[in-house]
Amino acid sequence: MAAVTMRLPAVRAPLDSSTPRGGEKHLVAPGDTITTDTGYMRGHGTYVEDDKLIASVAGVVERVNKLVCVRALKARYNGEIGDIVVGRITEVQQKRWKVETNSRLDSVLLLSSINLPGGELRRKSAEDELAMRDYLQEGDLISAEVQSIFSDGAVSLHTRSLKYGKLAQGVLVQVSPSLVKRQKTHFHDLPCGASVILGNNGFIWIYPTPEQKDDEAGGYSTNLEPVPLSDREVISRLRNCIVALVTHKMMLFDTSILYCYEASLPHQIKDILKPEVTEEVVLETRQRLLDLEG
């Protein structure tokens, strides 16, 4: 039976923000004056006009000694060495792949930076170059780590570990990179029955927890068997929870996603996206996170 819900729009008051932790944040909008003191050096996101330092992006003012910069809240992903990213292959070039990671330039995955199937470690030969498309094609999703950054800002990735590689069945959620909290590990196995990779570039991959860890595969075997309904329900619920947290601009990390999942259990999966249910779930999650902090 089809379910069609329509409603009249209502002005949604923003949820009360909890007391800011770690002091007041200096938020600015484009055109706001940051300071009239000329002793500061201007960093990213600022410009000087009439002896005043003015913000050019909307974000948080950060000050390091004499350097003032504005970190934008909604910006493209800026790579840092050691970040985990989830990306999609856009091009297959001579000795490398171009990966789209929601950054200003496409990231690069060099042929010398991948693990060959079977886990072999050898110099890549000309045959490997010709067989590149057998490993990764356009449209494939991969999880990788940032190895280095080129001078123009493009990020160079590597998949030199068995936990990185081509991603098989799952759901991708694209969020703003600033909402993903930096943690020790970005690969989480949630107790509800699914696993999550929180890419620093804002790409979040939700997939069913694999039964056993196949180490021999080296990250290239794609399991294309149909996923059971119970796993799919968990994954859909997680996806809706993440979307709900993102609409209310909450930081994403394993605990917040887990609390949100538990708060959403009394509702049906498709109801989580309704505005009032989203608010309720996010409020409960926020409350539990505050209680956790003490």
Add this chain to the structure above:
Amino acid sequence: EDLRVDGRGCEDYRCAEVETDVVSNTSGSARVKLVETDILVGIKAEMGTPKLEKPDEGYLEFFVDCSSNSPELEGRGGEELGTDIANTLYRVFSCENSVDLKSLCINPKEHCWVLYVDVLLLECGGNIFDAISIAVKAALFNTRIPKVRVLEDEEGTKEIELSDDPYDCIRLSVDEVPCIVTLSKIGYRHVVDATLQEEACSLASLLISVTSKGAITSMKKVGKGSLDPESIFEMMETGQRVGKSLHIALQKILDEEERLGTSRPKVGFLG
């Protein structure tokens, strides 16, 4: 097994927000928001001469603008998509009874009301045809055409007099106005109200325009894939069922909005 990525069933719509009378200088307007898809429709009623083959009827003109969407659709880029949508709307409304065109006639062969329907695609988030047809129906429901009287002089010249009362107007009956239901074929099943990602996965879709009584007025297949005749029959049946519940929900919302009248706080674009 009837479970999509966002938890909906194959025949469930996303939560829609409908508001009418958002643009003040039009005869009727409506805005429909289907989570990420945002459509604004404005209808202006102007006087014109009837078409030669239908001298005692008014007519509708559709114009679709999608330039505010993304950089690739700015300027001439969005023209192709816009004319495509406009042609589909012409086809959907080409059915005789959808809008009572005879009530739009003022003087046979000389004057009639022409309804210029302008559709603005503010944001494209999948399933634009359904949202556009819902918005057009809501805007037609909201349209108020002023009553005119034709006075005849002794020499035979006709003068048209607009009534002074701004509330003295004719409303259109939208009972027979069809709504488009898009059914996208993904794998072996078909889904209603596809998101952008689901549209990228589907090779073929069927656009069915259904009236509130369940009658199908037009059908169009889009996409580069092929459809089996069996699946077309299934999709038609699903379209009829979904279309009927869509009309019921929309009419309920429009009636509720009408009932609330001026007491409802207007949200418009600042909410």
